[in-house]
Amino acid sequence: MNWPVLAVGAALLGRAAGGAEAGEVDLTIVNVVTPQDVKIWEPTSITAKKGDRVTLRLINKHADEHGYEIAAFGVKEVVAGDKTATVTFTADKAGVFPIKCQLHPAHVVGQLTVLE
Amino acid sequence: MNWPVLAVGAALLGRAAGGAEAGEVDLTIVNVVTPQDVKIWEPTSITAKKGDRVTLRLINKHADEHGYEIAAFGVKEVVAGDKTATVTFTADKAGVFPIKCQLHPAHVVGQLTVLE
Amino acid sequence: MNWPVLAVGAALLGRAAGGAEAGEVDLTIVNVVTPQDVKIWEPTSITAKKGDRVTLRLINKHADEHGYEIAAFGVKEVVAGDKTATVTFTADKAGVFPIKCQLHPAHVVGQLTVLE
Numbered sequence: 107m108n109w110p111v112l113a114v115g116a117a118l119l120g121r122a123a124g125g126a127e128a129g130e131v132d133l134t135i136v137n138v139v140t141p142q143d144v145k146i147w148e149p150t151s152i153t154a155k156k157g158d159r160v161t162l163r164l165i166n167k168h169a170d171e172h173g174y175e176i177a178a179f180g181v182k183e184v185v186a187g188d189k190t191a192t193v194t195f196t197a198d199k200a201g202v203f204p205i206k207c208q209l210h211p212a213h214v215v216g217q218l219t220v221l222e
Numbered sequence: 223m224n225w226p227v228l229a230v231g232a233a234l235l236g237r238a239a240g241g242a243e244a245g246e247v248d249l250t251i252v253n254v255v256t257p258q259d260v261k262i263w264e265p266t267s268i269t270a271k272k273g274d275r276v277t278l279r280l281i282n283k284h285a286d287e288h289g290y291e292i293a294a295f296g297v298k299e300v301v302a303g304d305k306t307a308t309v310t311f312t313a314d315k316a317g318v319f320p321i322k323c324q325l326h327p328a329h330v331v332g333q334l335t336v337l338e
Numbered sequence: 339m340n341w342p343v344l345a346v347g348a349a350l351l352g353r354a355a356g357g358a359e360a361g362e363v364d365l366t367i368v369n370v371v372t373p374q375d376v377k378i379w380e381p382t383s384i385t386a387k388k389g390d391r392v393t394l395r396l397i398n399k400h401a402d403e404h405g406y407e408i409a410a411f412g413v414k415e416v417v418a419g420d421k422t423a424t425v426t427f428t429a430d431k432a433g434v435f436p437i438k439c440q441l442h443p444a445h446v447v448g449q450l451t452v453l454e
Contacts, residue, residue, distance in 0.1 A: 109242060128270070131333075132320075133320075135315050136262075138257075138258055138260050140371070140399075141257060141260065141370075141371065141372070141373060142368040142370055142399040144368050144370050144399060146368075146370070146380050148260070148262050149264060149267055149330065149331070149332035149333075150266070150334075150382070150383075151332075151383060151385070152333070153267070153269075153318050153333050153335045153385075155317075155318060157252070158318075167258040169226060176245070199375065202385050202390075202453070204365075212366075214366070214368050214380050214381065215381070216381035217363075217365070217381075218385070218435075219335075219385045219451075221335075221453070247449075249448070249449070250444075250446070252376055252378075252446050254372040254373075254376050254378070255372070255373060255374065256373070257373060264378050264382060265382035265383055265446065265449075266382070267448075268448075268449070269383070269385075269434050269449050269451045270434060271433075283372075283374040284374075315357075315376060327371075337434070337451075337453070
């Protein structure tokens with residue numbers, strides 16, 4: 107009897123039951139500017155499950171360049187004004203991790219949550 | 223001794239201790255338009271616990287109709303311009319599920335996270 | 339052999355491996371106003387782990403005073419127009435808890451999720 111193999115099988119079954127999107131997070135994140143001149147990457151926060159492949163399409167709707175950093179996963183992108191960039195990484199550790207704009211501390215972002 | 227009954231009792235106790243909101247998620251979600259003409263349903267993302275009854279009051283602050291879809295739970299609403307619609311469903315499976323506007327792919331929404 | 343001590347050690351190791359931010363959530367939340375006159379605290383939602391110390395710097399970019407309430411944790415702040423306030427609390431129970439503006443029910447906020 108090979109218990110580890112059984113355990114992996116059960117885990118895969120559990121993920122499949124959770125929905126077709128298990129294993130992959132694919133989001134478009136848009137940088138907007140409010141009438142108060144506050145810059146925000148929307149949606150501000152992201153959730154993934156441990157092991158998920160995360161793809162983020164970052165659309166900058168402002169004329170200036172802006173940053174997008176998830177330090178815990180080595181993401182540190184600069185998106186030029188009115189341009190789009192795509193980042194991908196594997197969410198290989200669970201936890202709650204800050205997302206920031208490394209160029210402007212006042213830029214509003216949020217958190218990446220990776221569930222066990 | 224009936225262990226399953228004890229376990230269920232403990233689970234209910236745990237939920238009750240977690241706050242009066244256990245078992246129910248009730249949110250107002252507003253569709254706004256930024257000066258860059260980006261449409262966003264705010265808040266973009268929602269969290270529930272498995273088994274929670276979820277009620278979303280969708281307020282469309284734009285003159286055009288907009289969609290709100292959580293495919294994994296059969297939610298697919300169209301909200302007319304300047305109108306409000308309410309959707310309810312039971313979050314009966316855990317996972318991270320996309321929320322989209324089925325009418326406009328560029329419309330910014332986010333994710334529904336259902337915790338075990 | 340002292341198993342509980344080993345278990346605690348493993349748990350601490352797990353948190354440390356999860357990133358320097360384990361144990362602490364530190365966020366800036368900005369109140370913005372959309373062209374449709376919708377007020378939103380951004381980011382709308384927050385995630386913490388049970389036991390985390392949460393610090394929220396609330397920046398009100400509107401001329402009027404606004405509230406920020408997480409009733410489950412005794413947070414009930416009023417931030418004067420164009421001012422900043424800071425609240426701190428310990429996320430000592432797991433669950434999904436509403437965040438509201440206690441002064442204006444239409445003000446858009448979201449949820450505090452505290453993971454086990």
